[in-house]
Amino acid sequence: MKPPPFVYHDPHSIDDAVSLLAEKENAKLLAGGQSLMPMLNMRFVLPDDVIDINKIEDLSYIRDDGDALVFGGITRQRDIEFSDLVEQKIPLMKEAILNVGHRQTRNRGTFGGSLSHLDPSAELPTVSIAQDAIVSVRKKGATRDIPMAEFPMGYMTPSFDLDEMVTDIRVPIWPTGHGYAFVEFARRHGDYAITSSAVLLDVADGGEISKASVTLGGVGPSPLRVATVEEGLAGEVGSKELFTEIAEKCRDIDAMEDVYTPAWYRQHLAVVLTRRALAKAFSRAANGTGMNLR
Amino acid sequence: MSDRRNISVTINGETFEREVETRLHLADFIRHECLLTGTHVGCEHGVCGACTILLNGQTARSCLMLAVQADGQEIKTVEGIAPNKEELHPLQQAFQDNHGLQCGFCTPGMLTTLLEFLEDNPDPTEREVREAISGNLCRCTGYQGIVAAALDAAKRLQAGS
Numbered sequence: 001m002k003p004p005p006f007v008y009h010d011p012h013s014i015d016d017a018v019s020l021l022a023e024k025e026n027a028k029l030l031a032g033g034q035s036l037m038p039m040l041n042m043r044f045v046l047p048d049d050v051i052d053i054n055k056i057e058d059l060s061y062i063r064d065d066g067d068a069l070v071f072g073g074i075t076r077q078r079d080i081e082f083s084d085l086v087e088q089k090i091p092l093m094k095e096a097i098l099n100v101g102h103r104q105t106r107n108r109g110t111f112g113g114s115l116s117h118l119d120p121s122a123e124l125p126t127v128s129i130a131q132d133a134i135v136s137v138r139k140k141g142a143t144r145d146i147p148m149a150e151f152p153m154g155y156m157t158p159s160f161d162l163d164e165m166v167t168d169i170r171v172p173i174w175p176t177g178h179g180y181a182f183v184e185f186a187r188r189h190g191d192y193a194i195t196s197s198a199v200l201l202d203v204a205d206g207g208e209i210s211k212a213s214v215t216l217g218g219v220g221p222s223p224l225r226v227a228t229v230e231e232g233l234a235g236e237v238g239s240k241e242l243f244t245e246i247a248e249k250c251r252d253i254d255a256m257e258d259v260y261t262p263a264w265y266r267q268h269l270a271v272v273l274t275r276r277a278l279a280k281a282f283s284r285a286a287n288g289t290g291m292n293l294r
Numbered sequence: 295m296s297d298r299r300n301i302s303v304t305i306n307g308e309t310f311e312r313e314v315e316t317r318l319h320l321a322d323f324i325r326h327e328c329l330l331t332g333t334h335v336g337c338e339h340g341v342c343g344a345c346t347i348l349l350n351g352q353t354a355r356s357c358l359m360l361a362v363q364a365d366g367q368e369i370k371t372v373e374g375i376a377p378n379k380e381e382l383h384p385l386q387q388a389f390q391d392n393h394g395l396q397c398g399f400c401t402p403g404m405l406t407t408l409l410e411f412l413e414d415n416p417d418p419t420e421r422e423v424r425e426a427i428s429g430n431l432c433r434c435t436g437y438q439g440i441v442a443a444a445l446d447a448a449k450r451l452q453a454g455s
Contacts, residue, residue, distance in 0.1 A: 007297045008316035008362055030360075037358040038339035041319065050316075054363060078352070102429025104346050104353040104407060189428040 003040035010052040014138060014167060017053050021163045022140040024049040029165055031074050031113035034105045059112075059167065062086065068173055073112030073166040077124070081106055089173045092130060092180040092198060096123040099182070102190045112166035118156050120256065121193045121218030125152070127182070129223045130198040130215040133171040137164040145170075152222030177286030178202050181277040184217070185269050193218050194261050195269035199277040203285035207237045214274060219255045219266050226250060229274065238282040240291055247275035301365040305330060306374030314361050321345040323361035324371060332372040332402050336431070343430030346403035347371050353410045372402035375409065384450040385409060385443075394443030396434035403430045408444050416452055420445060 011017040021027055028047040030036055031054070039045045053059060059074040062083050069089055071080070080086050080097050087094045100106055100114070100123050114124040115135060125148075128135075133148045137160040146159060153159040160166070174180075184196030196217035202210045212233040217223045228249045236242055250270035255263040279293035297316045302309055303323070310328045324333050324347070336342035338357045345356040348370040375383045385408060388394065395401045404427060411418070411426040418426070423444045424437070432440060 002322070003317040003319065003360075005296055005315075005317055008299070008360070010362075033358050033360075033363075034340060034355075037319070037360075040317075041338045041357065052360070052363060102343070103410070103426065104343065104355055104429050105340060105358075107349075107352040108354050108358065189425055 003037075004043050004046050006047050006050045008050050008052065010055050012055050012057075014056055014059065014165075017051055017056060018138055018140045018163070018165060020049070020051050021165060024051070027051055029053055029116070031116070032076065032105075032109040033113075034101065034109040035113065035117040035119075053165070064089070065170070068170045071111045071169045071171065073168060074110040075112075077101075077106035077109040077111065077114070078103075080111065090127075090131065090171055092182055092200060093124075093127045093171070095180065096127045096182040096196075096198065099123050099184055099186070099190070099193065099196075111169055115151070115169065116158055116160075116166055118152055118158050118222060119192060120155065120220065120222050121184075121196060122223075123182070123184070123193070123196065123217065126196055126198050126215050126217035126223040128169065128171065129225060130200055130213050131171050131174070132213075133169050135160075135166055136168045136170070138167045139164040143167070149225070155221035174200055175202060179281035179283070179285030179288050181280035181284065183273045183277040183280065185273060195219055195266050195273055197270065197273035197277040199274070199281040201233070201238070201278070201281045201285050201288070203238065203282065203287040205287055207239075207282075207287060207289060209233045209236055209238055209282075214278075216250065216253065216270050216274070219250075219253055219270050221256065224253070226253070226274070228252070233278075238278075238288060238291075240279070240293060243275055243278040243282070243291075243293060247271050247278060250274050299362050299365070301362055303328075303361070303364045303367060303369060305369045305371060316360060316362050318361045319357050320347070320359040320361050320364050321356035323364070324356060324369070327361070330371050330373050334399055334402055336399065341431070342400070343403040343407065343427075344400055346406045346430065348406055348410060351410070353407055370406070372405055375405055384454060385412065385447040388443040388447035388450060389440070392443035392446055393439035394435065395439070400430055400432040400434075404432070404440055408447070412444070412448055412451060416448060418445070418448060 027049040030052040059072045061072045063070040179201035184193035198215040200213040255266040257263040282288040334344040336344035
């Protein structure tokens with residue numbers, strides 16, 4: 001298995017990269033290579049040009065913007081894993097990133113690459129949807145922002161155009177003391193999850209949930225927010241009974257099916273993992289109370 | 295016409311200058327161009343971990359990088375782990391003493407992975423070791439010997455430092 005022939009480019013600036021994207025008809029951007037390289041080795045993709053963006057220095061950073069953390073498109077998963085800023089401000093992402101592949105792949109894999117590849121059960125897209133992140137994409141002469149809610153167009157298909165590239169990702173921060181939990185089920189550690197559940201809870205005095213974000217990975221063609229669960233939680237006081245009852249709503253979601261995993265099993269996992277994630281998130285919230293649901 | 299470039303890569307302290315096709319992946323460069331066959335090629339799509347090398351001190355799958363991307367970088371492969379030709383590195387010695395290998399195919403990837411891991415986590419638990427090698431497949435040992443070797447190596451390295 002060897003990559004097919006292509007012409008290799010390694011631009012040093014975003015401008016040069018988007019110029020190449022505009023000019024070349026059948027080009028692929030190479031970021032961390034943890035998805036594109038296997039696809040090249042197996043010849044699932046046959047690009048005429050490969051544009052390696054690893055040499056663009058202004059694409060790798062984690063910046064504190066007060067109400068959000070901003071990540072450069074080729075910020076490595078490893079840098080997210082070891083970032084104190086991320087751990088303090090977006091603890092959901094810290095918890096999720098430890099499930100992304102293995103150390104060897106996180107050393108290379110990038111945030112923008114993971115979003116662009118958009119595997120339905122990938123952790124970073126799931127967290128980005130949970131946190132209402134905004135993705136900036138650039139093409140020659142134009143930049144635009146895409147809210148994560150509109151980012152997936154379908155199975156492994158982001159909504160940006162072929163001549164556009166992800167330059168940064170703005171991830172809004174939830175208030176200090178919010179509850180969070182990322183729970184997933186995979187056949188082996190580091191595998192793509194069969195199903196994952198990401199929960200964020202803002203809990204007021206007395207345990208009343210003022211705001212909830214519930215996202216499922218691996219169930220639909222892309223990670224999806226579960227509005228019925230979120231609405232059912234708002235204004236309620238967190239309890240084992242509430243979480244057990246409300247998580248059942250995940251069973252109604254239209255789920256994907258493949259040779260290993262029937263739809264009903266994904267739906268079942270969605271219920272169980274969301275129940276656990278809700279309890280875990282509520283336990284972690286400053287105004288929540290400890291509970292454990294199996 | 296194939297797309298070619300001149301690259302210069304330092305592997306285990308020795309600099310290799312070669313003209314390569316840009317589509318050549320790093321594992322094949324190391325094996326076929328530099329003739330360092332200690333790095334093994336298993337699945338060639340990032341699953342088995344046999345081709346793991348250290349790129350500027352950090353582990354990476356060498357089948358998931360192009361050789362041109364390693365231009366100007368420093369690489370360490372399994373051949374660069376032992377301090378000299380007579381002596382084994384404490385991690386390698388622990389593998390030998392604990393039956394950490396049988397056929398040896400996964401060993402270069404296991405060693406490079408554990409080298410980075412033990413540097414970050416010099417006193418790991420068994421669970422942490424198992425998680426650290428979860429990206430490396432072994433079909434012989436059932437992992438027991440490898441885990442034992444890693445824990446033993448951690449002790450040896452701590453005693454040595």
